[in-house]
Amino acid sequence: MKRSYLDYAMSVIIGRALPDIRDGLKPVHRRILFSMNEMGLQFNRPTRKCARVCGDVLGKYHPHGEGSVYDALVRMAQPFSLRYPLITGQGNFGSVDGDPPAAMRYTEAKLSKIAGQLMDDLDKETVDFKPNFDETEQEPEYFPTVVPNLLLNGSSGIAVGMATNIPPHNLTEVMKGLIAMVDNPKITLPEMLQLITGPDFPTGGLILGRQGIYDCYTRGRGSIKMRAKAFTEKLGKDRESIVITEIPFQVNKAKLITDIAALVNEKKIDGISDVRDESDREGMRIVLELKRNEHPEVILNQLYKMTQMQMNFGAIMLAIVNGQPRELGLLDILKHFIEHRAEVVRRRTDFLLRKARDREHILLGFKKALDNLDRIIELIRAAKNPREARDGLITEFEFSDRQAQAIIELQLQRLTGMEQQKILDELAEIQRRIAEYLEILGSEKVLRALIVKEFQEVLDTFGDDRRTEIIEDTGEINIEDLVQVEDVAVTVTRGGYLKRTTVDTYRRQTRGGKGRIGMGTRAEDVVEHLIIASTHDYLLIFTSKGRVYWLKVYNIPDAGTVGKGKNINGLINLQPDEEVKAFLPVKQFTADRFIVMVTKYGVIKRTELTDFSNPMARGIIACTLDENDELISAKISNGQNQIFLASREGMAARFGEEEVRSMGRQARGVTAMKLEKDDYLISAEVVDESALMLAISENGFGKRTKLTDYRHSGRAVKGVINMKVTNKTGKVVATMPIKEDSDVMIITKDGQIIRIESMKIRQSGRSAQGVKLVDVNEGDKVASAGAIPESDEHQPDDAQGSLLKD
Structure with missing residues (x-):
């Protein structure tokens, strides 16, 4: 069995699956070309039926099944499979969409002009001949080719225990490289790379970087990164389309389009409105229409990651040299050909x-x-x-x-x-x-x-020009580099729809204004959260079940002021029984920062920020909750801040952060504030002594109060009055630190948004009810509010200005 298996293995290696170093052909391809040459099917002669060619090859040289012969013949005629086709086909020889060729009885073929160069001087005793399978004919062991077909058209094959995958190259470059090596046999690889810059695929496209090429040319193995060639076209004032004109080698165009459409339908790529194939005889053209205000660079990066628009060509430069399989670098291949x-x-x-x-x-x-x-x-x-x-x-x-x-x-x-x-x-x-x-x-x-x-x-x-362009590989496209750094308002509805809008969209208004529509909502879907953050921030999303998820702000769609946005389930993998309760923008996960978390019924815990630097897609535990309790707030602190808690019934507590020791992610925490029956916490802020606290009620009243007006009550107490709650004011919905030059953005459940200067809000004592900030429509209530920082720089040591400080 051992001897028989070795015989079989060597037969596959030498006589079937691997190309010869000299002419770059496997036996089946050599036999097809030789048979066509014997039949007189030169490039300047008429074509003949492929069935006749296949019959001749099968009967004389290659008795291995007509399918194997015809498949090999077809591939040698496909301009998208071979960089320099060796056969000129007449009829249907398949397509880049994966369409099969017509049956051999319908198609016709003859040798291409360059194939003649492979067999030139064949009749001048330039190569050795051997008997065919039944010793009735003679066939060449290899061709006396003047063109280095192994490099020009490449080769791929799987033998026993080994495989080859040689990429195609440009004839102009390879011939110049050969001439240079003949003139200077000691030429170095760097010098050769000036002439032969890299593979040149028949379908064009791009090659990213030169490291894979260098590895391949040095040791015979390397991973060459291929990418489709695409550009953008303007469709209108604020719409664009991506047009793909060249795809990576050996990619099925029809399957690529199907895969893109599937990703769009499954909402894995959200930003493409239409996918269509406009390819014709002139060339390839796949058009991807984008939705309004989408960034084509971001969509392209998603396509490169999720589809065959970007692939790796695993090059293995393996060929038969003197009857033995060998892996060779570029210089060795050129030397053997010379x-x-x-x-x-x-x-x-x-x-x-x-x-x-x-x-x-x-x-x-x-x-x-x-x-x-x-x-x-x-x-x-x-x-x-x-x-x-x-x-x-x-x-x-x-x-x-x-x-x-x-x-x-x-x-x-x-x-x-x-x-x-x-x-x-x-x-x-x-x-x-x-x-x-x-x-x-x-x-x-x-x-x-x-x-x-x-x-x-x-x-x-x-000689001809390169089709594949080699560009520098800057690594994975960093979407951050494509997204403008700006402050945005992220809004979240009760139905779970997120969107971001630049804060400049909302014009500054005076106190008591009507505001503007900030989000289109249905009657049953009202706005619940407003977060002010930079597009480059990380957004930690804390849920009612004490879990935290990780998201980049720029991944939240920019849906305009009246757009609905995207459901949060399309952005993170929430569990069925949890709701999003708190959001926290973070620039960097530094070791000297903490996250302070507070629950609805008065439990507080403090955990190092670095513990949250690498959440999993399914989320990680941020804190362990009591039964029926839920997380309401998460803030970043520097370890020396003041904690300010405010309840819905207008009570507040203030104490030093050091009163809460640092705990692990899965710890429960300690009591933060003792609450009356039916009362619960609505805000938990991390502030310093100079802070101004803004309290806002559900009927649109608000007031500013110095933090020092609240006595240091300590942890686990009932606290002091924060805002006088009456039927006129309604319950307290938000309390936050602000600065004199801060702007405040207030949003109602029906989607009204107003932006006002904080200095125009009257300063009042702790027990005051405040002044009217927003004229709330009948039946509407204030849902949330946030302070807009005065610059792009969020100073971590200064906890004032925004409830979203990092």
């Missing part, structure tokens, strides 16, 4: 020299005969038969057998004066050629010059 070419030229020159000397021998006989023409004519006339005449020529004039036979067979017209001169001219030309052949065989320099000349002829005839 050696192959030198051997072919030597064998061809030997063959031509022998032919020339044979002809010279005959012509020398003719010349000698012309010098003794009368005597030879007389001898031939006197002879009884041709044999006697030939023997006489050999005996009397010392001609060889072949010379004597040629003289006897010489036509009388060759004895005219003009024809005699042609014989002399031909002799001179043959002798010149013999001298040339001897010079080639006798001088390595002349041999190499001839090789360079032939390489240059191929370059001049078939």
